[in-house]
Amino acid sequence: MKHSQYHSVSRFxxxxxxxxxAHRNFKIKNRWPAFFFVAFACMQANAQQIKLHEALEQGKGxxxxxxxxxxxxxxxxxxxxxxxxxxxxxFIVQDQYxxxxxxxxAGAFLPNExxxxxxxxxxxxxxxxxxxxxxxxxxxxxxxVFNFGKVNANVNAAKADLARSQxxxxxxxFQHQVKIIDAYLLLLINQKLVDAQRQNLExxxxxxxxxxxxxxxxxxxxxDSSLAAAEYAKAQLLLLESQRSEKAQRLRFSELTGExxxxxxxxxxxxxxxxxxxxxxxxxxxxxxxxxxxAQIDASLARSLAVKRSYLxxxxxxxxxxxxxxxxxxxxxxxxxxxxxxxxxxxxxxxxGVSTRWNLTNIFKVRNDYHAEQFxxxxxxxxxxxxxxxxxxxxxESEIQFQLSLAQARLTPVQxxxxxxxxxxxxxxxxSGLTDLFTLAQSVNALNRAxxxxxxxxxxxxxxxxxxAAAAGDLSMFLNQIAQ
Numbered sequence: 001m002k003h004s005q006y007h008s009v010s011r012f013x014x015x016x017x018x019x020x021x022a023h024r025n026f027k028i029k030n031r032w033p034a035f036f037f038v039a040f041a042c043m044q045a046n047a048q049q050i051k052l053h054e055a056l057e058q059g060k061g062x063x064x065x066x067x068x069x070x071x072x073x074x075x076x077x078x079x080x081x082x083x084x085x086x087x088x089x090x091f092i093v094q095d096q097y098x099x100x101x102x103x104x105x106a107g108a109f110l111p112n113e114x115x116x117x118x119x120x121x122x123x124x125x126x127x128x129x130x131x132x133x134x135x136x137x138x139x140x141x142x143x144x145v146f147n148f149g150k151v152n153a154n155v156n157a158a159k160a161d162l163a164r165s166q167x168x169x170x171x172x173x174f175q176h177q178v179k180i181i182d183a184y185l186l187l188l189i190n191q192k193l194v195d196a197q198r199q200n201l202e203x204x205x206x207x208x209x210x211x212x213x214x215x216x217x218x219x220x221x222x223x224d225s226s227l228a229a230a231e232y233a234k235a236q237l238l239l240l241e242s243q244r245s246e247k248a249q250r251l252r253f254s255e256l257t258g259e260x261x262x263x264x265x266x267x268x269x270x271x272x273x274x275x276x277x278x279x280x281x282x283x284x285x286x287x288x289x290x291x292x293x294x295a296q297i298d299a300s301l302a303r304s305l306a307v308k309r310s311y312l313x314x315x316x317x318x319x320x321x322x323x324x325x326x327x328x329x330x331x332x333x334x335x336x337x338x339x340x341x342x343x344x345x346x347x348x349x350x351x352x353g354v355s356t357r358w359n360l361t362n363i364f365k366v367r368n369d370y371h372a373e374q375f376x377x378x379x380x381x382x383x384x385x386x387x388x389x390x391x392x393x394x395x396x397e398s399e400i401q402f403q404l405s406l407a408q409a410r411l412t413p414v415q416x417x418x419x420x421x422x423x424x425x426x427x428x429x430x431x432s433g434l435t436d437l438f439t440l441a442q443s444v445n446a447l448n449r450a451x452x453x454x455x456x457x458x459x460x461x462x463x464x465x466x467x468x469a470a471a472a473g474d475l476s477m478f479l480n481q482i483a484q
Contacts (some may be wrong), residue, residue, distance in 0.1 A: 061260025132327025133342020
């Protein structure tokens with residue numbers, strides 16, 4: 001049988017014969033390891049135990065990356081509100097007080113970017129450098145009542161970006177939940193492997209003591225004692241390795257829940273009491289990753305339309321009113337340099353009208369920006385096709401993997417029963433002196449491998465079902481089975 005990746009740490013060593021006389025002689029001396037394992041079991045019982053649905057809820061609410069995606073959604077919602085303000089008229093007021101001279105000549109001037117200085121003033125043959133105070137207050141309403149769909153296009157682009165952000169979050173949430181479930185199953189397998197290695201260490205310890213006693217009494221050759229000591233040392237090393245792997249997997253799992261915890265333990269639930277049932281795989285077209293790819297296409301199309309319409313003109317209704325004050329009298333050009341005379345309004349005006357603005361040369365910039373967005377559309381379409389191709393492959397592969405894992409999980413009980421029979425026979429032959437310790441060790445290793453295979457293949461059957469659910473984009477086909 002093809003073994004999974006966990007088999008690299010699944011080597012086990014010869015257990016002792018619990019019913020042998022030597023075992024009874026060492027029973028009192030072996031109380032300290034029994035006490036150690038009871039204490040460890042109590043520590044495990046006090047460790048925090050978590051069920052799968054609790055882990056999924058914690059990961060959804062606590063994982064920082066998902067919170068970042070939620071913040072993107074809120075930002076997109078605010079952008080929609082911001083863009084919608086373009087429907088409203090612009091209402092601008094300003095009030096200013098100045099201290100300046102007022103010399104002027106007849107003729108026109110061109111304001112060239114930035115603030116324009118007013119050329120108004122008296123036309124005189126000489127310049128007067130005595131400055132006076134002045135005031136100017138305006139109120140302006142500019143309402144773009146007709147813009148050929150430019151604002152609508154910007155609003156639709158913002159809505160499409162919101163839909164893209166929401167699809168991105170749903171995809172990340174789905175992928176994160178898949179990671180949590182897989183990490184849950186891996187931690188469960190690692191916990192089982194640690195238990196198995198601990199049992200093997202206990203059996204190896206008893207077996208070493210039994211063998212040492214038999215060698216000391218001359219019933220067994222001295223090489224058996226050396227071999228038993230070597231196997232016991234290996235059992236210790238493998239237990240440490242399995243504990244290291246379990247701790248690393250526990251940290252990885254707790255990281256996905258949003259909070260690192262060293263003592264977290266996962267509930268076995270129904271994973272080791274039953275195998276997953278065969279279920280029809282759904283269409284991968286509902287996969288959140290594919291929906292996100294489609295949302296990217298839609299958002300890019302909306303942006304390209306907004307860019308295209310930005311070239312069109314705007315028709316505005318405008319209205320304005322203003323008051324003007326100056327230290328120079330509008331009656332006789334007399335100068336008054338005090339502040340009160342300068343800020344007092346001398347004239348008032350109002351304006352209403354219709355304004356059309358159209359930057360004709362902007363077409364060159366808009367055309368290039370539009371072509372750039374069109375290339376982005378093609379890019380996202382290609383990414384969609386790539387995602388579709390990958391999901392199609394994953395769907396077919398997951399079905400093959402599920403059938404294979406299920407078949408392996410159904411065969412391991414047969415393998416385990418045969419390994420136990422072989423071990424019992426080898427143990428009886430060793431006790432009667434018909435075989436050597438090396439042959440017995442091989443049968444024990446086969447038994448231990450069969451015990452580990454039962455845990456691993458059972459866990460892999462559930463992992464393969466998770467792979468099917470991930471390809472279909474529907475975790476209910478997995479969660480519904482463990483909820484039964």
